[in-house]
Amino acid sequence: MDATAPPLAFAAGWLAGGQSLWGGVIAALVAGAAVAVWRLSRGAKPGAALVGLLAVCVAALIAVRTGRAADFFLLQLVSNAASALVWAVSIVLRWPLLGVIVGAVLRQRTRWRRDPDLLRAYGRASWIWVLQYALRLAVFLPLYAADQVAALGVARAALTWPLVAACLAVSWWVIRRTLPADHPGLRHPVTPDPPTLPAQSAATSEPAQTEAR
Structure with missing residues (x-):
C-alpha cells in the first residue's frame, strides 16, 4: 500500500x-x-x-x-539504483544480503556464512534481487526522461509487490537448485568442524598410548 x-x-x-x-x-x-x-x-x-x-x-x-511532476518519482529512481549497487557489492564481498536477511529472520546470526553451500546459494539468489532493481530502472528511466507522469505512476504500482513476489519465488528456486540434494536446508547450516591443533592431537593420543602400554 x-x-x-x-x-x-x-x-x-x-x-x-x-x-x-x-x-x-x-x-x-x-x-x-x-x-x-x-x-x-x-x-x-x-x-x-x-x-x-x-x-x-x-x-x-x-x-x-x-x-517538474516527474520528479515526484526521482526518489524511487535513486533508491533503486542504490539498492542494486548495495546488493551487488554484498555479493562480491561474500556477504550476500539475502543471506543476511534470512539469517537474521532465522536467528542464525552469521552461521550460514560458514556453510559453503549456503553461502554460494545465497550469493546466486541475491543476483535475482539485483536484477529486480535493474528492471525497475530500465522501465522507470525512459519514462522519467520522457516526462511520462501517468505511466510512471502505473509502472511504480505494477513493479512493486508483484515483482517482489516473483523475486521471492525465483530466488527460492535458485537456492533449492544450488544446494546439494543431501543438504538439510536453510534452517540447518552445515558448518565444517574446526581443525584439530597438533598439540591437542598429541595430548589426546598420549593417554591412549599410555593405556595401551
Whole structure:
C-alpha cells in the first residue's frame, strides 16, 4: 500500500487537475496519510507506519522544489539504483544480503556464512534481487526522461509487490537448485568442524598410548 497508493494517487491527481503539480501532490499526501492511518489502525508500529508517509512527503517536496511532476518519482529512481549497487557489492564481498536477511529472520546470526553451500546459494539468489532493481530502472528511466507522469505512476504500482513476489519465488528456486540434494536446508547450516591443533592431537593420543602400554 505504501508503494502503490501514493504514486497512483499522484498520477490521478495530476491528470484530474489538468496536469497540475499541486493536484498530484495533494492527492499523494492524502493517500499517504490514509495508508498511515490504516496501518496504525491495524496495529502497526508508529515508526513503521510513518516511514511510508515520510517518503511521500520527501518525494512531493522534491517535485515542488523543481516544479517538474516527474520528479515526484526521482526518489524511487535513486533508491533503486542504490539498492542494486548495495546488493551487488554484498555479493562480491561474500556477504550476500539475502543471506543476511534470512539469517537474521532465522536467528542464525552469521552461521550460514560458514556453510559453503549456503553461502554460494545465497550469493546466486541475491543476483535475482539485483536484477529486480535493474528492471525497475530500465522501465522507470525512459519514462522519467520522457516526462511520462501517468505511466510512471502505473509502472511504480505494477513493479512493486508483484515483482517482489516473483523475486521471492525465483530466488527460492535458485537456492533449492544450488544446494546439494543431501543438504538439510536453510534452517540447518552445515558448518565444517574446526581443525584439530597438533598439540591437542598429541595430548589426546598420549593417554591412549599410555593405556595401551
